[in-house]
Amino acid sequence: MYAFAYQRPTTVRQVQSALGKHDDAKLLAGGQTLLPTMKQRLASPSAVIDLGHVAGLSAIEKKGRNIVIGAMVRHADVATSDLVREAIPALAALAGGIGDPAVRNRGTIGGSVANNDPSADYPAALLALGATIVTNKRKIAADDFFQGMFTTALDDGEIITKVSFPVPAKAAYVKFPNPASRYAMVGVFVSKKGSDVKVAVTGASNEGVFRAAGLEAALKAKFNAKAVEGVAVDGSNFISDIHGTADYRANLVNVMTKRAVTKALGK
Amino acid sequence: MISVSMTVNGKAVSAKIDPRTLLVQFLRENLLLTGTHVGCDTSQCGACVVHVDGKAIKSCTTLAATCDGASVVTIEGLAHDGALHPMQEAFRENHGLQCGFCTPGMIMSAIDIVNRKGHDLDEHTIREELEGNICRCTGYHNIVKSVAAGAHAMAPK
Numbered sequence: 195m196y197a198f199a200y201q202r203p204t205t206v207r208q209v210q211s212a213l214g215k216h217d218d219a220k221l222l223a224g225g226q227t228l229l230p231t232m233k234q235r236l237a238s239p240s241a242v243i244d245l246g247h248v249a250g251l252s253a254i255e256k257k258g259r260n261i262v263i264g265a266m267v268r269h270a271d272v273a274t275s276d277l278v279r280e281a282i283p284a285l286a287a288l289a290g291g292i293g294d295p296a297v298r299n300r301g302t303i304g305g306s307v308a309n310n311d312p313s314a315d316y317p318a319a320l321l322a323l324g325a326t327i328v329t330n331k332r333k334i335a336a337d338d339f340f341q342g343m344f345t346t347a348l349d350d351g352e353i354i355t356k357v358s359f360p361v362p363a364k365a366a367y368v369k370f371p372n373p374a375s376r377y378a379m380v381g382v383f384v385s386k387k388g389s390d391v392k393v394a395v396t397g398a399s400n401e402g403v404f405r406a407a408g409l410e411a412a413l414k415a416k417f418n419a420k421a422v423e424g425v426a427v428d429g430s431n432f433i434s435d436i437h438g439t440a441d442y443r444a445n446l447v448n449v450m451t452k453r454a455v456t457k458a459l460g461k
Numbered sequence: 462m463i464s465v466s467m468t469v470n471g472k473a474v475s476a477k478i479d480p481r482t483l484l485v486q487f488l489r490e491n492l493l494l495t496g497t498h499v500g501c502d503t504s505q506c507g508a509c510v511v512h513v514d515g516k517a518i519k520s521c522t523t524l525a526a527t528c529d530g531a532s533v534v535t536i537e538g539l540a541h542d543g544a545l546h547p548m549q550e551a552f553r554e555n556h557g558l559q560c561g562f563c564t565p566g567m568i569m570s571a572i573d574i575v576n577r578k579g580h581d582l583d584e585h586t587i588r589e590e591l592e593g594n595i596c597r598c599t600g601y602h603n604i605v606k607s608v609a610a611g612a613h614a615m616a617p618k
């Protein structure tokens with residue numbers, strides 16, 4: 195790891211001014227992605243700004259019909275939160291399936307969302323639940339936020355402070371984990387609210403998380419696993435690697451969607 | 462250099478460190494607590510698991526600086542007055558180790574599992590919860606047995 199200056203601000207405003215003072219500063223949340231990247235010397239920030247002591251980033255609250263989760267809330271705390279388990283059990287289950295227990299004790303929702311790894315779990319939940327990402331500057335709809343592999347709408351120096359999730363009527367997430375890394379080979383999050391159905395897919399595409407329009411249309415017509423049968427998934431821009439070809443992943447998207455719908459219906 | 466202070470195995474420690482010092486380096490190189498191991502250094506194997514404020518974390522993927530003010534427990538902090546912790550004793554009794562390299566991390570993770578899931582652990586739960594700990598010797602069978610036995614032994618009498 196290359197040397198860096200370490201800063202430990204206690205307010206979002208101080209974070210902002212610390213970011214302004216360094217050319218190439220990085221925010222440190224749980225460090226479960228940033229530190230491995232720095233150890234491999236794939237990142238070499240001049241300064242690391244630790245969000246661990248910043249006030250106001252660690253609450254889980256119910257606000258009206260939304261569950262609002264602070265950026266620094268750890269995966270383990272989402273997984274075990276009574277509020278989340280009651281309102282959006284699919285989201286609690288998703289958080290409980292990220293990596294392993296030690297990773298879940300450190301990793302945060304803000305870090306995962308800001309990173310937008312093409313195989314990460316949270317981005318699928320945010321897209322399929324129509325979540326809103328709140329930053330120190332503005333609110334961004336999930337549909338506008340995720341802009342391709344490791345790319346988001348965040349500007350330089352923009353800090354995620356929380357994520358707000360509307361409570362769905364039904365939802366479920368099913369992932370086919372890579373047997374070694376446990377990252378999603380394909381993960382599908384399905385949600386239903388009134389007549390609206392959203393299907394978000396992670397792990398499959400070279401462009402990162404996306405909404406599957408064809409599957410959504412089929413499920414809007416009829417919300418059951420059978421409706422998805424035979425609906426083609428365009429895998430032309432899917433990931434092909436030693437773990438599976440693009441065609442294999444395209445088929446997995448369909449299979450995972452069926453399982454997610456069945457799970458959402460409580461069957 | 463920055464200053465850090467924390468409690469390690471009940472003792473207050475302070476030091477001036479380079480900000481890039483990982484918690485595991487701080488434990489092994491500054492405090493000479495070499496029971497915490499580095500198996501992979503890429504966040505996968507769990508040999509480096511310690512408890513920070515009561516939670517299992519990978520000390521190779523944590524900066525010592527972020528643990529300022531925290532309470533850290535390592536494998537060296539488990540035995541008291543010459544008596545092994547019940548989880549350590551269970552690993553010994555059940556032949557839960559061969560080379561022993563993964564064992565400190567296994568035991569710290571195992572105690573964390575008991576703290577979260579209680580004393581009655583079935584095999585499936587133990588295997589799922591040990592997701593982040595890799596052993597290249599034992600085939601896991603006796604580790605799972607050890608964790609189940611240790612969990613029982615940790616129950617208040």
Ligand SMILES: Cc1cc2nc3c(=O)[nH]c(=O)nc-3n(C[C@H](O)[C@H](O)[C@H](O)COP(=O)(O)OP(=O)(O)OC[C@H]3O[C@@H](n4cnc5c(N)ncnc54)[C@H](O)[C@@H]3O)c2cc1C
Nearest residue numbers: 221223224225226227228293301302304305308314315354
């Ligand atoms: C062994 C292992 C297995 C894993 N398995 C999975 C898995 O199965 N599924 C999965 O989804 N993830 C997995 N992860 C990744 C894990 O979920 C990370 O915790 C997560 O991707 C990053 O969160 P973090 O809090 O650790 O962020 P950090 O590593 O601290 O930061 C990541 C990036 O986000 C930026 N950032 C952090 N917080 C903010 C903020 N509030 N505002 C703006 N930018 C911010 C940082 O500057 C950095 O660029 C795994 C990680 C490991 C080590």
Ligand code: FES
Nearest residue numbers: 500501506507521
């Ligand atoms: S050394 Fe930390 S996880 Fe392997």
Ligand code: FES
Nearest residue numbers: 559561596597598
């Ligand atoms: S006993 Fe040798 S690695 Fe586990």
